[in-house]
Ligand code: PLP
């Protein structure tokens with residue numbers, strides 16, 4: 001059988017949440033706290049391949065205490081969003097790019113690759129089933145979290161022979177509390193996120209586990225997010241705990257760290273590079289050191305900086321702190337070019353501007 005065109009079996013289910021209660025939840029969803037009624041599930045085993053695709057009521061999953069993921073962390077995930085259209089319809093943004101990155105993450109973690117078409121149909125089926133959960137409004141969307149883990153009951157250290165792939169969905173507003181106009185970063189000079197040859201370019205849970213102590217350090221210094229430096233020299237800016245980073249200069253050019261294998265190849269990053277090039281902005285994918293960052297902020301050569309990602313969209317960086325330093329970028333608030341790029345991206349995602357690159361799919 002062609003595993004790329006599995007039919008999803010539906011388990012009938014009435015939402016336990018009344019319409020009025022759902023409306024109240026959707027009015028102020030926050031991030032990652034509330035969930036829809038269903039989940040998509042597909043199983044994999046070495047002998048059967050991908051099989052048993054289902055849309056089920058969202059519910060706990062039972063795992064044996066010897067389940068491989070609980071011991072050796074063979075797990076990957078994705079993050080993408082569905083948006084509500086003014087006419088009540090739904091759209092997805094670049095889901096095919098998430099499908100490709102999911103397959104690349106799987107390869108790095110010695111996991112089976114989910115065929116791109118199966119990834120896409122799992123997303124489409126879940127969004128269509130739970131479309132009443134897509135919030136309305138400018139900053140709101142339905143955050144989709146596809147993930148896969150080693151589900152085999154076995155304690156030997158080798159790639160598992162059984163996996164579970166699931167998609168859950170969570171109505172979401174702004175990632176940062178109160179939709180902050182700009183965020184403050186903490187530079188982690190003690191902890192690094194990913195080393196050359198490691199898993200930095202894969203979206204695996206382990207990368208986030210490794211980042212949490214540094215993120216906690218950032219919060220301890222009243223900063224919003226941690227920014228990591230490269231592991232080899234501890235000099236060059238890599239990315240934030242959960243976002244890529246861009247710099248905007250006084251000559252109107254923009255710069256972002258190159259994809260050297262230690263940072264996540266963000267889809268928002270790639271989309272913004274494309275939109276900037278379309279607009280005639282000079283774009284560099286080049287290393288940028290913490291020393292340059294400090295000097296350029298002080299001289300005024302650096303005008304703006306921003307974080308970008310699916311959850312964060314485009315968020316201005318106002319201030320940067322670390323051991324023995326603390327500097328402000330521009331006037332500490334949102335910059336003009338940052339706002340222009342954010343607007344361009346968001347209006348394509350929300351279907352209010354033309355989509356020259358075919359990034360938006362209507363469901
Ligand atoms: N970097 C990290 C570590 C992330 O977790 C994310 C979020 O997904 C990104 C970058 C941005 O990636 P994307 O724009 O594809 O969401």
Ligand code: COI
Nearest residue numbers: 079080242309310311312
């Ligand atoms: C995303 O943007 O999808 C992420 O995975 C980042 C995380 C901070 C939620």
